[in-house]
Amino acid sequence: MASDLVRVKFFRTALSSEEIADLQVTEREVAGFYLKESAFPPGFRIPKHSHASPSFYLSIRGTSTEIFGKRRWECKPLSLVFTPPGEIHSEQYHDSGGHCFILEIGPNQMERFHEHSVRLDNANNYHVGLSAWLTMRLYREYRQMDEVSPLIIEGLALEIIAEVARPKLRSERRPPRWLLQARDLVRAEFSEKLTLNSIAKSVDIHPVHLATLFRQHYRQTVGEYIRQLRIEYACGEISTSDVPLVDIALAAGFSDQSHFSKTFKRFTGMSPARFRATLST
Helix, strand or coil: CCHHHHEEECCCCCHHHHHHHHHHHEEEEECEEEEEEECCCCCEEEEEECCCCEEEEEEEEEEEEECCHHHHHHHHEEHHHHEECCCCCCHHHHHHEEEEEEEEEEEEHHHHHHHHCCCCCCEEEEECHCCCCHHHHHHHHHHHHHCCCCHHHHHHHHHHHHHHHHHCCCCCCCCCCHHHHHHHHHHHCCCCCCCCCCHHHHCCCCCHHHHHHHHHHCCCCCHHHHHHHHHHHHHHHHHHHCCHHHHHHHHHHHCCHHHHHHHHHHHHHCCEEEEEEHCCC
């Protein structure tokens, strides 16, 4: 923790030695990136601070509130928060505490990005989505380090940065109201056997038009979005309960545990059982 504090600037108040002692922190430097895993007790507060380098914060277990000035982001499992250097923020962990993984870009890597005019200027919250899945896979490599892990970690880290830094290809126009209604329907009923036709019928739009605009605005198909929501739900259940995996699979909308396990591993890089075991260590 001491090496990490060198890269953090606190404002007004800092963490006390007793508070630091309450934290469970592991950290290593790999390929010019700082990787850190932290566990926070219930109700833990981190006062206003900033980081010397750009960082990505992936919530794995528990919930927290990230406060950036007037912006407040509620983070639950698979929320990925990007914080640029010098951005002042604070954190409040809720009753269940929290478990997170942090990817911080070291100075040497930052020089490479500046050479290619890669800009990482704005704080943002990427809930689920490709950048969160890539960070989850990076976390798996961090937990099972072997001789080829540094190469994999560097590649995944660069993919995450590219995904966040590249100009968004989707339309910047606000989605039409019917598309927002369709997305809300999917979020509410992701565990049901939804079809493109039934969703389109509910908002009185042709299925082809729905499919086209959904991908344009959300950069994925309706089916891919449903899978993400199911895995998001499963991650939350696994990280906060002892419910059997087969029951979680069925509640999330999967036909059986085998299908659930294959999909979960494809998204996160580890099986549901491994994910649960990881959180308990």
